[in-house]
Every structure is written in structure tokens, then in C-alpha cells.
Amino acid sequence: MKGWLFHLAVLGVLAVLAVILPAYHANNLARVLVLAVFATGYNLAFGYTGMLSLGHALFFGAGMFGAALPVTLWGWGGLPVLGTGMLAGGVVAAAVGVLALRTKGVSFMIVTLMFAQAGYLTLIYCNAVTGGDQGLVLPGAARQVLGLDLTQDGSRLWLALGIYAAALAGALGLVGSRFGRVMLAMRENEERSRMLGYDPYTVKLKVLVISGLYAGLAGAAYGVFFGYAGAGFATVQYSILPMLYSLLGGAGTALGPLIGAAVMFWLIDFASGLTNAYLMLVGVVLIVVVLFAPRGILGYVRERWLPWLP
Structure with missing residues (x-):
């Protein structure tokens, strides 16, 4: 109960900021x-x-173009394309997972990277449909969701907050469930989990599909909110960013990704106003965090003061 109230309070603060x-x-x-x-x-x-x-850039890009292509090819708009983008992310994650999960560890990381790079090159080569390097610009008429005009900053923020709130609630419900405990068991000791009767391949495939649904929804929302879908969003950079957000904010904590994304975004925004070598300043901050809070910002808070945080 404490965890849910804490996260509701955070959403309340975000609503005030909106x-x-x-x-x-x-x-x-x-x-x-x-x-x-x-x-x-x-x-x-x-x-x-x-x-x-x-390989998560592939799922993000699949979601983005899963939303953008129905707009440009068939004139769809609004809520349906967010759904098609989310579904595209999940389907691609399932296809990748069926093959990539036959490996593990460093091999899994390399295989997912290869799939993501293949997806990026596919978007570049199919430029007649995807726009290639130039991408696709979504018309304003297609950026209307639930009566909100997403060409306006305020409307965009409120819908983004609603989507994040739903995503956070889904993550909290999942990690607090029996399946969530199985996920943690896989992380801590896969072989022991297998001995208890759980199939690591099946569990991990389910989690990867759920993760792909999240990535697809985010990619679709990014394209619709900001009116653009480009192959650049499927590069390896967009596989590294969510990893950095999770590590910085606290991997294995529900709010860690939000904290990591916010700190990284505004750190880059602030540092770029001070120097052209802003990435060096960002790197120094990341090194300091890793040295003094190896579990991330929220992981450190949970370890020292709030052990009940999910």
C-alpha cells in the first residue's frame, strides 16, 4: 500500500507541473x-x-512506424494508430524473442543488436514507404486523440501523463504479482528457477513481448505527439538510452526509469548551454553516480531509507 500511495503522490506532482x-x-x-x-x-x-x-530501438521504431504508416498510407489518425504502434512493437518483440532467447548473456545482447541494426537498415532501404533518412511528417489532422489537439503543448503533456500513469500502474501490478516474483527469480538464479518448474524461455519471451508493447506504445506516442517518424529513432542510440535511464534512475525500481529519463534529459539540456563538450560533462555525472550509487538514484534511496519501494 505504501508503494502505491507513493507512486500516486508522484503522479499528483506531475499533474501539478502540467x-x-x-x-x-x-x-x-x-x-x-x-x-x-x-x-x-x-x-x-x-x-x-x-x-x-x-535491440529495443527496433521495438521503438516498429511502434513509431506502426503508427505513422497507417496515417500516411490510409489516412488513419487519433487513438487507433497508438494501438497499431503498440501492437507492432509487441509483434516484433515476439519475433525477435523466439530466436534471440535461444542465447543468453553477452550472446543475447549481440543478437538483439544485430536484429535492431537489420531493422534500421530496412527502414533506410524502404525509403519509398518509410521516407528513409528524411522520415515521415504526420499531418496535424491525424494528431487528434480523445478530443485533444496534440499540436498544442498542454494537450500533449496531459495525454503523455495519462499514458505514463497507465504504464506505471501496469508495471507495478506486474512486478507485484506472482509472475513478477518469477521474473525476479529468473534474474537472481535462472537454474534454480528451472528446478522449481519454471521454463526460462517461456517466462523471458512473455516479458520481452510485454517490454515490446511498452516500447511500441512509446514509439507510437512519440511519433504522433511530435508529428514525425524517422529511421534515426531505430538506431543503436535508442537501445542504449533506456538502459542508461534505468541504470541512472535505478534498475529494478518502478520509478527509476522516470527519474533516469528526467535527470538525463535536463542534464543534457543544461550542459549543452554551458559547453559544446556537454557529453563529457554528462559522462562525468554518470561516472559519479555509478561510483557512489551503483544501484542508481532510486536504488540508493531504497537501500538507505525506503526498503518498501517496488
Whole structure:
């Protein structure tokens, strides 16, 4: 109960920020919330189940183009394309998982990276449909969801908050369930879990599909919210980002991805205003966090003060 109340309080703070923030910061917060959905799905696979993947950019890109292509090809818009994007992410994750989960450890990481790179090259080569390097611009008429005009910063932020709240509730419910305890068992000792009668392949495939659904929803939302879908969002950078968000905020904590995404986003925004070598400053901060809080920011808080955090 404490965990649910704490997370509700955080959502309440975000709702207050949605009311008081000026347009520029409201737009940035919407972007952070969408990326936090992406990282929350990644955290289910990595932080809770122990699958280190470098292929999540493929699921994110599948979700983005799963939303953008119905808009450009058939004139769809609004809520349906968010659903098609989410479904695309889950289907691609299932296809990748069926093959990649025959490996584990470093081999799994490399195989998922190869799939992601193949997906990126496919988007580039199919430029007649996907727009290649230039991508696709979504018309304003297609960016209307539940009566909200997503060309406006305020509407965009409120829908982003609603999607993140649903994603967070889903993650909390999952990790608190019996299946969530099986996920943790897989992370801690896969062989012992097998001896208890759980099939690691099946469990991990289910988690990877759920993680892909999260990534697909985030990719679809990013494309619809900001009116653009490009192959650049399927590069390896977008596989590394959710991993960094999870590690920085606290892998294996429900709110860690949000904290990591927010800290990283505004750290880059602040550092880029100080120096052209802003990535060096960001790297120094990440090294300090790893040295003094190896479990991430929220992991450190849980370890020292709030052991009941999920």
C-alpha cells in the first residue's frame, strides 16, 4: 500500500507541473514522460528479469512506424494508430524473442543488436514507404486523440501523463504479482528457477513481448505527439538510452526509469548551454553516480531509507 500511495503522490506532482509549467518546459516534460514509458518497458526486461538487450530501438521504431504508416498510407489518425504502434512493437518483440532467447548473456545482447541494426537498415532501404533518412511528417489532422489537439503543448503533456500513469500502474501490478516474483527469480538464479518448474524461455519471451508493447506504445506516442517518424529513432542510440535511464534512475525500481529519463534529459539540456563538450560533462555525472550509487538514484534511496519501494 505504501508503494502505491507513493507512486500516486508522484503522479499528483506531475499533474501539478502540467498545470503550472510554461510551454517550453511542458513540451520537454511530455517528451520525458514518453521516453519514461519506453524505459519502463525496458526495465521490466532488464531490471526485473535480467535480460540485457540492445535491440529495443527496433521495438521503438516498429511502434513509431506502426503508427505513422497507417496515417500516411490510409489516412488513419487519433487513438487507433497508438494501438497499431503498440501492437507492432509487441509483434516484433515476439519475433525477435523466439530466436534471440535461444542465447543468453553477452550472446543475447549481440543478437538483439544485430536484429535492431537489420531493422534500421530496412527502414533506410524502404525509403519509398518509410521516407528513409528524411522520415515521415504526420499531418496535424491525424494528431487528434480523445478530443485533444496534440499540436498544442498542454494537450500533449496531459495525454503523455495519462499514458505514463497507465504504464506505471501496469508495471507495478506486474512486478507485484506472482509472475513478477518469477521474473525476479529468473534474474537472481535462472537454474534454480528451472528446478522449481519454471521454463526460462517461456517466462523471458512473455516479458520481452510485454517490454515490446511498452516500447511500441512509446514509439507510437512519440511519433504522433511530435508529428514525425524517422529511421534515426531505430538506431543503436535508442537501445542504449533506456538502459542508461534505468541504470541512472535505478534498475529494478518502478520509478527509476522516470527519474533516469528526467535527470538525463535536463542534464543534457543544461550542459549543452554551458559547453559544446556537454557529453563529457554528462559522462562525468554518470561516472559519479555509478561510483557512489551503483544501484542508481532510486536504488540508493531504497537501500538507505525506503526498503518498501517496488
